[in-house]
Amino acid sequence: MASDDPDTTGRRRWFRILGSARNSSSPGAATTAAPESESLAPPEASETRAEDDAESVSQDEAAPDPDIADPEPEVPTPSSGSEVAPEAPVPKVARVAADRAPKRPRLTDGVPAALPVVPPEPMTLPRVIAIANQKGGVGKTTTAVNLGAGLAELGHRVLIIDLDPQGNATTGLGISHRNVEGSIYDVIMNDIPIEDCVEPTTVRNLFVVPATIDLAGAEIELVPAFSRELKLRRAIQQSRDDYDFTLIDCPPSLGLLTVNGLAAADDVVVPIQCEYYALEGLGQLLRNVSLVKTNLNPRLEVRGIVLTMYDARTKLAEQVEHEVRLHFGPKVYRTVVPRTVRISEAPSFGQPVTVFDSTSRGAVAYRELAKEVSSGATRRVG
Secondary structure (H helix, E strand, O other), rough: OOOHHHHHHHHHHHHHHHHHHHHHHOHHHHEEEHHHOOOOOOHHHHHHHHHHHHHHHHHHHHHOOOOOEEEEOOOOOHHHHOOOOOOOOOHHHHHHHHHHHOOOOOOOOOOOOOOOOOOOOOOEEEEEEEEEEOOOOOHHHHHHEEEEEEEHOOOOOEEEEEEEOOOOOHHOOOOOOHOOOOOOHHHHHHHHOHHHHEEEEOOOOOEOOOOOOHHHHHHOOOOOOOOOOHHHHHHHHHHHOOOEEEEEEEEOOOOOHHHHHHHHOEEEEEEEOOOOOOOHHHHHHHHHHHHHHHOOOOEEEEEEEEEEEEOOOOHHHHHHHHHHHHHHHHHEEEEEEHHHHHHHHHHHHOOHHHHOOOHHHHHHHHHHHHHHHHOOOEEEEO
């Protein structure tokens, strides 16, 4: 006799597991069950063996036979017209498929629900927004550059502060490290006015305070400094009213530079890559935001979360988006930034994607994101 194929063996193992669970939870229900092997047999054969099956239930529970599938409950029929017919059972194929479907892991396990579920209030300009996430490669610099360009296209005067020692926001806007006379390092460490370090870009209304490699040593140099967490905040206060939006591109860490950025900001925008590592470290970032708000900056709030690098071809990206929106609700922006090669190519030309390819999906997405971020923004009076 030929051996069973793997699919048949797997189904028998699955039915044994399901059957043992049903028998242990409701022993009485097994007395009306018929073996699955007889599901295609005539009704007379099923009725003939019904009593034998009922007598052998206790023995089957003690030592299940691997060659016989677990019983399937029969559908009771009403004995008279006055009785109400029971609900139709779920078909076996559908039930087994639902049970055998892999359970999707919850991405939000271990992440505290630290964000309020109410939508953010309309902002009053000028506004300082920190683009922060301790995880690298999630699109912080890309979001800072292209969001700034989108806000500038809407008519806002925008300043981008490159607080990352890698200086990617600087080169992404066409500014060379070698041609700058002052950088954010001089602002923080040497108390140079921030307006002396501002560089114009090719985009109208968009300006940048560049970063150089000197910023890499600022983490150590700030350790003995007095009031080290508020260095950037004091510098921004001098030129705050000159710009509608000041975007701070924070480094991928939770060091003193990021703390300076959070202490100087009114809001935080968190980019999250649509991958399973998306929320890794996000809980720690939210806790740090809470600490900064308690001890250094009482007005600091998480303005929103933006999903980046969304690949619509994969089920994974859809699952990540579902979990993030389920956990953070209206804090997640409706606009999702897709993964496109045009966004990746734009920095090599020293341009935002809105200039490099104004009709691309990435440019359209960042324009929509700029509208969401600035929605309801009003200029401060007085």
